[in-house]
Every structure is written in structure tokens, then in C-alpha cells.
Amino acid sequence: MSIERNPEHTRTRILEAAQEEIYENGYQGMRIEAILQKTQLAKGALYHYFPNKLALGYAVVDEILLEHVKENWAEFSSKYPNPLTAIQQLFLWKADLYKNEVCFKGCPLNNLNQEMASIDKGFHERLENIMESIYDSIVTSLEQGQQQGLVRQDINPGKIAMFIMASYQGIIGVAKCMQAPQLLTDLFGTLNDYIDTLRPSNR
Secondary structure (H helix, E strand, O other): OEOOOOHHHHHHHHHHHHHHHHHHHOOOOOOHHHHHHHHOEOHHHHHHHOOOHHHHHHHHHHHHHHHHHHHHHHHHHHHOOOHHHHHHHHHHHHHHHHOOOOOOOOOHHHHHHHHHOOOOHHHHHHHHHHHHHHHHHHHHHHHHHHHOOOOOOOOOHHHHHHHHHHHHHHHHHHHHHOOOOOHHHHHHHHHHHHHHOOOOOOO
16 A cells, blocks of 8 residues: 555545445444555555544545535536426436435435434534535525526425425435335425425416
């Protein structure tokens, strides 16, 4: 194993390997040795960037999961100007992404919420930050949709945003528990039917 010369690239490789390990085994099951094997780095290189396992876990949440959430939302909201359609298409994409998994491990964010939010303050604060970011994005898009006549005026964007988030988390959890990712298409389809009711009657 060697210490790589490109600091930014090295740090990114460590984070990506750690994210893969957390998704496969959970944060508590993440092994530093496995990350070193995946990256072919010396232990000293890893600890140069992340002094301990906890710091590495926090960085995965802050720099990988949060950025993925932002990137995914930015992609779908720019592709579909109608916020309701953007949300629906994001769900359909998720269903398609996971449908062929033999061992469905769920959503990385959902998994960490279940595993770490209640037992570690640092994880809780970071995961809550991601959830608030998702919530704020949905609320803002629904409010803008109301202003544009794309979303019913009589709905409460805050309540609807929270319901959509909770529904997503529940759907992912059910499919993971039952090891049936094929359920995602039907379940997200049902949620999307509900989202259609948020459109004005003339749309």
C-alpha cells in the first residue's frame, strides 16, 4: 500500500470507499481495514485526512449524502419545471434504480437515519440537516408551483412536503424489509397518484 500524491483525489477515494462500506454493512459495521483494501492506501494516509472512524462517517454524510441529495433534486427540478412532475419522476427513477437488486439494501440516507440518528448526536445533527434540506426544497418548489398555477392553492406546502418525505422513507423501508424492490414501482406509483391530486383541476 502507498500514500497517494494527489491529496484531493486521495480524500475522495477514501470517502467513496467509506460510503460503499456503510451502505453494505452500516456505519457500525464499517471496517477501516476494508476501506484500506479498497483504496490500496496506507493506514497513515487515511488517518491523515480523517483522524478516526467517526470523523470519516460524519464526512460521508456531509460531503457524499448531502451532495447526492442536492444534485438529484437539482437535476430533476431543472428537467421538469412543474414541481409535482419533478417529484414524481424522481420517485420513478428511484424505483427503476433499485428494481433489479438481488439483495436490496435500501436507501443510504434512510439506513443511516434508522441506524445512527437516535444514538449519536453528531450523526443526528447531520442527518437532520439533510432532511431539512429536502424539506425546504420541496416546500419552496410547491410554493413556487402555487405562484405559477401548477399546484393547488388550497394545500399547505409544509404539511404536504413532510407527508411526501415520510411516505418516501416508509416505502423504501417496506421494500427493504420484505426484500422486494419490485414493490417500489407500485408503491411509488400509488404515491404519485396522490401527488396528481395536488394539481389544479384545470391542469
